[in-house]
Every structure is written in structure tokens, then in C-alpha cells.
Amino acid sequence: RPLVVALMNQKGGVGKTTTTVNLAAALAHAGVRTLVVDLDPQAHASLHLGVDPADLPLTLYEALLDPSRATQDLVRPVSARLDLIPSRTDMAAVESELADAPDRSARLTEVLARAGAAYDAVLIDCPPSLGLLTLNGLASARLVLIPMQAHFLALQGVGKLLETVAALGAGVNPGLRVDGVVLCMHDTSSTHCREVVDDLEGFFSAARGTGVSWADAAVLRPAIRRNIKLAECPSFGQSIFAYAPSAPGAEDYRALADSLVERWRRQ
Amino acid sequence: RPLVVALMNQKGGVGKTTTTVNLAAALAHAGVRTLVVDLDPQAHASLHLGVDPADLPLTLYEALLDPSRATQDLVRPVSARLDLIPSRTDMAAVESELADAPDRSARLTEVLARAGAAYDAVLIDCPPSLGLLTLNGLASARLVLIPMQAHFLALQGVGKLLETVAALGAGVNPGLRVDGVVLCMHDTSSTHCREVVDDLEGFFSAARGTGVSWADAAVLRPAIRRNIKLAECPSFGQSIFAYAPSAPGAEDYRALADSLVERWRRQ
Numbered sequence: 080r081p082l083v084v085a086l087m088n089q090k091g092g093v094g095k096t097t098t099t100v101n102l103a104a105a106l107a108h109a110g111v112r113t114l115v116v117d118l119d120p121q122a123h124a125s126l127h128l129g130v131d132p133a134d135l136p137l138t139l140y141e142a143l144l145d146p147s148r149a150t151q152d153l154v155r156p157v158s159a160r161l162d163l164i165p166s167r168t169d170m171a172a173v174e175s176e177l178a179d180a181p182d183r184s185a186r187l188t189e190v191l192a193r194a195g196a197a198y199d200a201v202l203i204d205c206p207p208s209l210g211l212l213t214l215n216g217l218a219s220a221r222l223v224l225i226p227m228q229a230h231f232l233a234l235q236g237v238g239k240l241l242e243t244v245a246a247l248g249a250g251v252n253p254g255l256r257v258d259g260v261v262l263c264m265h266d267t268s269s270t271h272c273r274e275v276v277d278d279l280e281g282f283f284s285a286a287r288g289t290g291v292s293w294a295d296a297a298v299l300r301p302a303i304r305r306n307i308k309l310a311e312c313p314s315f316g317q318s319i320f321a322y323a324p325s326a327p328g329a330e331d332y333r334a335l336a337d338s339l340v341e342r343w344r345r346q
Numbered sequence: 347r348p349l350v351v352a353l354m355n356q357k358g359g360v361g362k363t364t365t366t367v368n369l370a371a372a373l374a375h376a377g378v379r380t381l382v383v384d385l386d387p388q389a390h391a392s393l394h395l396g397v398d399p400a401d402l403p404l405t406l407y408e409a410l411l412d413p414s415r416a417t418q419d420l421v422r423p424v425s426a427r428l429d430l431i432p433s434r435t436d437m438a439a440v441e442s443e444l445a446d447a448p449d450r451s452a453r454l455t456e457v458l459a460r461a462g463a464a465y466d467a468v469l470i471d472c473p474p475s476l477g478l479l480t481l482n483g484l485a486s487a488r489l490v491l492i493p494m495q496a497h498f499l500a501l502q503g504v505g506k507l508l509e510t511v512a513a514l515g516a517g518v519n520p521g522l523r524v525d526g527v528v529l530c531m532h533d534t535s536s537t538h539c540r541e542v543v544d545d546l547e548g549f550f551s552a553a554r555g556t557g558v559s560w561a562d563a564a565v566l567r568p569a570i571r572r573n574i575k576l577a578e579c580p581s582f583g584q585s586i587f588a589y590a591p592s593a594p595g596a597e598d599y600r601a602l603a604d605s606l607v608e609r610w611r612r613q
């Protein structure tokens with residue numbers, strides 16, 4: 080049974096897609112059979128992995144509406160040990176189309192039961208919202224990772240975000256745990272960023288031993304430094320490892336993957 | 347009568363708040379009497395200008411629900427020639443609370459008629475969504491500026507964004523014009539970024555002479571370079587001009603303000 084991880088943050092542009100794709104590619108390189116689920120109607124994870132949603136007859140959209148369609152045809156191979164369940168733009172309609180279905184938050188769980196069993200890890204790229212799609216992501220996951228930037232304005236939302244994950248999760252998935260924060264687009268030389276990281280670490284240590292879903296969360300290491308190569312490779316439909324394997328962005332996501340494998344082994 | 351400008355992009359974290367606040371501060375320095383309207387329940391523009399939404403009895407939220415409350419008490423002075431209509435977190439409820447009001451998209455226009463008349467320019471910081479709040483922003487504006495990053499994934503959404511602005515605007519404000527794109531967090535040394543900018547400029551020149559609302563839009567200059575000072579100053583409740591007036595971020599927003607004043611004079 081795979082470890083299912085939701086990469087989630089309702090704030091936009093924080094690095095969810097970049098982290099889902101490159102962490103998944105790094106895990107695959109490290110021998111972990113990995114499935115990426117593109118849960119975002121923007122379909123950026125699909126584009127990032129060289130899959131044009133417009134060309135596909137069967138995507139996550141169709142499978143959420145009818146999970147019996149979650150066969151092997153749903154899954155696109157990307158590279159050795161790395162597969163993708165793609166999205167497409169129309170998936171935005173799923174929120175209204177499933178609004179009255181009693182099992183509307185369990186659809187992705189069902190899709191993964193049918194199409195996700197053969198993997199060691201499933202990474203879910205969530206949209207920048209707290210709607211039905213993200214709820215499906217949280218319902219089907221065991222762990223949540225929160226990509227964010229170590230900036231003052233980003234910090235403002237974190238407390239509220241964690242409470243929302245706890246509230247959403249409690250309804251549909253009481254076992255859900257927030258594993259930690261992935262620092263994206265990080266400026267290692269900035270005092271301001273270091274202070275924001277200190278605040279985050281203080282926030283998490285204060286939660287230790289309490290019953291909250293982020294009680295064992297950490298600021299995960301290493302931080303991912305800003306590296307223009309990470310913004311370029313989506314335009315070639317490649318992970319950073321295919322595009323620029325010795326770039327700092329590749330170095331950082333590889334090191335993060337290694338530290339997560341170790342952390343998840345010990346849990 | 348003021349020039350009303352909406353800073354809008356439904357993508358998150360692209361520089362809307364940073365641009366609204368620092369462009370407004372630069373305009374005020376240049377002699378333009380400027381009002382910032384915080385249309386985002388995140389209240390980041392308010393925080394950025396040193397106003398804690400939690401302390402205020404009267405914010406844009408109350409005024410949208412009852413525009414007769416849009417008196418001088420609604421407006422907070424920030425500095426010479428720079429004022430703010432603040433937001434607060436509960437304003438997120440306005441979307442459902444006004445859902446059945448026939449004039450629900452005209453509320454901000456009414457607020458500005460009462461409280462915004464004495465300014466040369468009104469800059470509206472929109473939330474990262476296409477809901478009722480953003481619709482109010484578009485209904486009350488004459489121009490739209492679109493902050494964005496010159497990255498591949500950001501480019502993917504632009505065509506759709508412009509069509510959405512045109513569609514939303516057509517219903518409530520047929521005279522609305524997209525004045526252009528503000529390039530934020532820009533990497534001047536990156537070939538990739540230059541290519542994205544070329545694509546944007548090609549897109550706009552192809553629209554010249556057509557009837558679309560972005561027919562006269564441009565990539566506005568200069569681009570705003572990435573500068574950590576711009577991420578630091580919100581934590582002190584200051585614009586970049588109060589915090590670090592000789593930083594590159596101040597230089598760029600000052601130059602952008604000057605070029606916009608010139609552009610708007612000629613229009």
C-alpha cells in the first residue's frame with residue numbers, strides 16, 4: 080500500500096507543483112515507485128511532466144466523475160518508476176458537478192484504490208484553494224506537506240491553514256498528519272527569511288505533545304533555493320533532473336527526497 | 347474624479363499587494379493624491395501599510411454591506427497624499443452575504459463615490475480569485491494592471507485571464523481597459539524570462555487595432571526586480587520608500603510610477 084502525500088497550500092504560487100513534480104522525480108531516481116496525481120484544473124503538474132492535457136481522452140476529471148474508469152489507461156508513464164494521473168482544465172467543473180453526491184469527498188480515494196495500488200508513494204498536487212478538489216486530496220492522504228516561501232506575508236496565513244487542514248481532515252480523515260513545511264524559493268542569505276523560519280520552528284515545537292494534526296510537523300530540510308532552472312524546465316515538459324541534473328534546484332530536491340525517505344522510514 | 351486602477355490576477359503570489367502598496371506610495375511621493383483600497387480578505391495591503399485590521403471598527407467589509415457607512419471614518423491616513431481603505435478577514439463572507447443583492451457588483455463603486463472623490467488615483471488590491479470581490483474591483487475601475495512573473499507556468503494563464511477580465515467587465519463595465527502587465531520578481535539576467543516577456547509583447551502587439559479590452563495593453567516598464575527588501579518591509583508595516591528608499595525595489599517602483607504617470611497623462 081502506498082504512502083499517500085498531499086502537497087497543499089491554498090496560497091497561490093508557493094511551489095506546490097514544482098515540489099510535487101521534482102520531489103516525485105527525485106524519489107523515483109532513488110528507487111521509490113512514484114505516482115503523481117494532478118489534482119489541479121490548471122494542469123501544471125501534467126504540463127511540467129510533458130503531458131498536454133488537451134490531447135487526452137481520459138484524465139482525473141473523468142475518473143472523479145466515474146471511478147470505474149480509473150483503469151491503467153488513466154495512468155501515463157513518465158519515466159522509470161514515475162507515472163502520472165493527469166488533469167485538464169474542465170476539471171474545475173467537478174466542484175459543482177459532484178456538489179450533491181454523498182461520497183463527493185471520497186472520489187479520489189476510490190480512484191487511487193483502483194489505479195494507485197502498485198506504487199510505494201503517491202504525491203498529490205493540490206490546487207490553490209480549499210474546495211472539493213483539495214478536500215479529496217486531504218481525504219485520500221496519510222500525510223500533508225505544505226510548500227511555502229519564508230516571507231512575512233506567507234507566514235500570516237500558516238496558523239489558519241493548519242487549523243483548516245485539521246478541520247477539513249477531521250471530517251473525512253481523522254488519521255491525517257501534517258508532516259511539515261517545504262521551504263521553496265528560499266533565500267539562504269536573508270536574515271528576514273531566517274527569522275521567518277525561526278518563527279515556523281517555534282510554532283511547531285510549541286505543538287509537540289499536543290493532539291493537533293501538526294504535533295509532529297517540522298520545517299523540512301534542506302530548503303529549496305531559488306534557482307531559475309526550476310522555472311525553466313516546465314517549459315520543456317521535464318523535471319529538473321532531466322533538464323539540469325547538476326543545478327542547485329536538482330541538488331536541493333534530491334537532498335530533500337533523501338531526507339524524507341529517511342524520515343518516513345523512521346515514522 | 348480619480349483614475350481608478352484595479353491590480354488584478356487570480357493567480358496567487360504574483361505581486362498584486364506589493365505592487366499596489368509600493369506603486370501607490372511612489373505615486374504619492376510624486377505628488378499624486380492616492381487612495382489604496384484593500385479588497386482582499388487576507389488584508390495584506392492593510393498589514394503592509396501598518397494597519398492592523400483586527401483593531402478597526404469600520405473597514406471595507408462594513409462599507410460593502412452598507413455603503414452609507416463609507417464616510418471619512420472609513421479612510422485611514424498613511425502618509426502625505428497616501429490613504430487606505432482597510433480590509434479584514436471576515437470580508438470573505440461578503441461573497442455569500444451579498445449573493446442575492448441586485449446591486450452586488452456595484453457596491454465598491456458606491457463606496458468610492460462617497461469616500462474616494464478627493465483623490466487623483468485609486469489603486470485597488472484584488473484578491474487571488476474571480477469572485478464577487480474582484481468583480482466589484484473590475485466594476486469600479488477604469489484600468490486594470492496585471493502583476494505577474496515572467497515564468498512559463500505564469501504565461502499559461504494569461505490568455506484565459508484576459509478573456510475573463512473582458513467577459514466579467516463587459517457585464518458590469520464595458521469601458522474597462524487592460525492597461526498592461528507589471529513584471530514582478532523579475533530576473534533580468536534570465537534568457538527564459540526574456541523569452542516569456544517576448545511572448546507577452548507579441549501577444550499584445552497582435553491585439554492592436556482589434557476591439558478587445560487589452561488592445562492598447564503593454565508590458566509596462568521597468569520590470570520590478572526581485573529584491574528581498576520588498577519582502578521584508580511588510581513586516582514593518584512600511585512601503586519600500588519608508589523602509590529602504592535606495593534599495594533596487596524602491597528604484598524600480600519609483601521608475602514604474604513615473605512611467606505610468608507619463609503614460610496616463612498621454613492617454
Ligand SMILES: Nc1ncnc2c1ncn2[C@@H]1O[C@H](COP(=O)(O)OP(=O)(O)OP(=O)(O)O)[C@@H](O)[C@H]1O
Pocket residue numbers: 090091092093094095096097098119121123205206207263264265303304305306307308309310311313328357358495497498499500
Ligand atoms: N525554487 C524555485 N526557484 C525558481 N523558481 C521557482 C522555484 N519554485 C517554483 N518556481 C517558479 O515559481 C512559480 C510558482 O511555482 P509553482 O507553480 O510550483 O507554485 P504553485 O504553488 O503550484 O502555484 P499554484 O498555486 O498556481 O498552483 C512557477 O513559475 C515556478 O516555475
Ligand SMILES: Nc1ncnc2c1ncn2[C@@H]1O[C@H](COP(=O)(O)OP(=O)(O)OP(=O)(O)O)[C@@H](O)[C@H]1O
Pocket residue numbers: 090091230231232233357358359360361362363364365386388390472473474530531532570571572573574575576577578580595
Ligand atoms: N520584487 C519582489 N522581490 C522580492 N519579493 C517580492 C517581490 N514582490 C513580491 N515579493 C514577495 O512575494 C510574496 C508574494 O507577493 P504579493 O503578496 O505581493 O503577491 P499577491 O499577488 O498579492 O499574493 P496574493 O495572491 O496572496 O494576494 C510576498 O511575500 C512578497 O513580499
Ligand SMILES: [Mg+2]
Pocket residue numbers: 095096097119123204205
Ligand atoms: Mg500548482
Ligand SMILES: [Mg+2]
Pocket residue numbers: 362363364386390471472
Ligand atoms: Mg495580495
